[in-house]
Amino acid sequence: MTLSLRDQSAIVGIGHSAYGRFLPDSQLALGATALKAALDDAGLTRADIDGVAIHMGWPLGIDYDRVAEAYGLDVRWVCQTWLHGRFVTSAIQQAAMAVSCGLAEVVACVNAISFTRERQILGGPGDAEGTREDGGTHGESPPYGLTAPAGGVALGMQRYMARYGATSEQLAAVPMAFRKHAQKSPCAVMQKPMTLADHQASRMVVDPLRLFDCCLITDGAAVAIVTSAERARDLRQRPVYISGMQGLRSGRDEFIFAPRGLGINQQRDVPAGPDARDLLAYRMAGINRADVAGLYTYDAFSPLVLFVLERLGFCGPGEAAAWVQGGRIELGGELPMNTSGGLLSEAHVGGWNSILEIVRQLRGVAGERQIKNARHLQWATAWGDSVIFRN
Amino acid sequence: MTTDTKALPRITPDSAPFWDALRTRRLLLPYCLDCGLPHLPPGPVCPACFSGRLEWRAVSGRGRISTWTVVYKAWFPSFAADVPYNVVQVELDEGPRLTANVVGLPNERLAVGLAVEIDYDEQREGITLPRFRPAAA
16 A cells, blocks of 8 residues: 655745854754744744754764754654765655654754864765775775765766766856856855856866865755644645655665766666656656756755756756756756755755755745746755655 | 874675785685676675675686776875875676776876776785776787
């Protein structure tokens, strides 16, 4: 039996701290600011929260028990993912399932990270994961000097370029588009225009990734409050329904930072478009890909934007570098992406800055960034998971 | 946690035969006795058919670069003097892929598809790291 989760839950409150570099606040303090703002936004109080979903816990961020203790919560349901950005969707899905199944009524999804203070974990000798059995989860292999998520993306993008002839100049369209969006986003950290020449002049970090292909290292917190659709209808804000979902894919044909079939790590070397599992969220939401008015993704590195487009079939294998040219993923284009600037230009709040932007868009309060008549917006990642939201 | 020495591989019961053989300048892969396929990284079972009947066999040590990168940032103090250095994945002729470095090749000549063969000259604290060099013509 399949339990349909279409429109059974909704985001009803959002809040965030300041985004910036070397902010003086602790991670917990940033999170408290964001939670207060989200509660005010929803018209809820702290006592209404009976579940927490922590994205990016130890050894990078905050842990659920300290969060509950520090904020004086008394919850009956928790979930926590460790360290990695890849679990945005997992946290939202856990929250949606919990409120749909009655394990909790109101779940606060919390992401609070001081990357500038914790940056040693992102690569080098402090990258404990890279040195565990069988290396890191992005292909890191410290004995050979490969560390940091960027190293894994470089392995994926280099082969992609060799196979399809994609270029660094083409890739630049991604960070340039998101910088334009950030310039319209009041809380974005990066406001300076970025030209193609700026991108090409930015230093090479790990070939073919230049500095401007790598996301910001910032501090900040974001909270999204999830509750049941029934309760959502009685609250202050227009509900943003969680309409369709699909999970994170894993297996030998998957490498977190390469399209399926590219031939990285032990993937088979057989280019292929999306399969049925890549499109389940559309089915659950009862829509087609063409109904998506905007796409939001975990843009830790610019190639991931190309890879998610191919994963979902917006274009074919090897076509994304050409597809993103000419303003196609910019506001006003065919498929606006990461309209508040994403991790590349707004801030690295574990992807939740983009979740908050989706909510603003579907409430119709995104100001000069507003996507006209946005009804369905999609969050999806290169590793295959997705949530489709509707208003 | 800082260290001035280059990291050593974490050797597990599953991968110990791989590292033991490298000390004697041999490259072994775990082969499945049921479906016949080799795999990497070394695991407790065959990932293709889930059989636990594995046998380590010597392989050619030849393959091709399937992807590569050049690291410009000195993330590790122990690699700072090597920057910019390459890291590659090599698809062995037998199929599985291995992450390693290539020696004897300028970074400008790194290319997907380049034929390479194994080199056993890098030793750290009694462990031999597999590296590769351009294949002899």
